[in-house]
Amino acid sequence: MGVIRKTLNWYAKLSPSRGKTSPPFEHVVQIGDPRLRKISEPVPIDKIKTSEVQKVIKTLEYVTNKYGSVGMSAPQIGVNMRVFVMRLTAQQLSSFPAETVKFRGITIVPLTTFVNPTLKVVDYIKVVQPEGCESVRSFTAEVARYKKVQITGFDENGEPLQRIYTDWAARIAQHEMDHLDGKLYTDIMDRKTMCCACWEEVNLSKGKVAIPFAPE
Numbered sequence: 001m002g003v004i005r006k007t008l009n010w011y012a013k014l015s016p017s018r019g020k021t022s023p024p025f026e027h028v029v030q031i032g033d034p035r036l037r038k039i040s041e042p043v044p045i046d047k048i049k050t051s052e053v054q055k056v057i058k059t060l061e062y063v064t065n066k067y068g069s070v071g072m073s074a075p076q077i078g079v080n081m082r083v084f085v086m087r088l089t090a091q092q093l094s095s096f097p098a099e100t101v102k103f104r105g106i107t108i109v110p111l112t113t114f115v116n117p118t119l120k121v122v123d124y125i126k127v128v129q130p131e132g133c134e135s136v137r138s139f140t141a142e143v144a145r146y147k148k149v150q151i152t153g154f155d156e157n158g159e160p161l162q163r164i165y166t167d168w169a170a171r172i173a174q175h176e177m178d179h180l181d182g183k184l185y186t187d188i189m190d191r192k193t194m195c196c197a198c199w200e201e202v203n204l205s206k207g208k209v210a211i212p213f214a215p216e
């Protein structure tokens with residue numbers, strides 16, 4: 001899941017390395033890419049430690065850091081494996097106003113990798129908050145998510161892993177779980193709340209804004 005950016009003022013540059021590449025990508029694929037709509041395949045447990053799966057996990061971590069994201073799933077880097085990472089650093093937490101942290105229930109989440117995760121709803125109350133996605137770059141919309149969920153799966157070493165997440169962390173987990181089933185937040189968003197994340201900047205800059213698909 002993407003960090004919601006209020007303004008953007010970045011001009012697209014021609015990439016000198018333009019051309020075909022193979023997954024795992026070091027960029028995030030965008031809505032329209034068929035890989036975002038596939039139901040991803042489970043990873044055989046005895047394959048978690050193989051270089052192929054480890055490379056996917058390492059690339060997910062790399063891309064998450066590069067984009068400053070709070071969650072990233074394997075399909076978003078072009079790999080239809082049931083793997084996602086999530087994290088929310090102290091630095092990311094401090095980038096939100098205190099009232100937003102409180103209102104959204106944002107908490108620090110250590111970097112956590114889930115392989116073959118399953119989700120169980122712990123609290124069926126639904127919470128509506130704005131949400132973004134690195135694969136739906138530069139848009140946000142309000143999405144209803146369960147307040148509390150339990151994720152069960154395996155970690156990057158193939159060890160069993162279970163976590164309970166509440167509020168914002170639960171939102172991240174539900175968002176990433178959806179990616180593994182080919183679902184995007186745009187499928188379930190409140191359509192009338194969809195925003196271009198940089199609409200104010202578009203006015204301030206008199207339209208001279210480009211939407212970036214990768215950090216500089």
Ligand SMILES: [Zn+2]
Nearest residue numbers: 001133134135
């Ligand atoms: Zn996403």
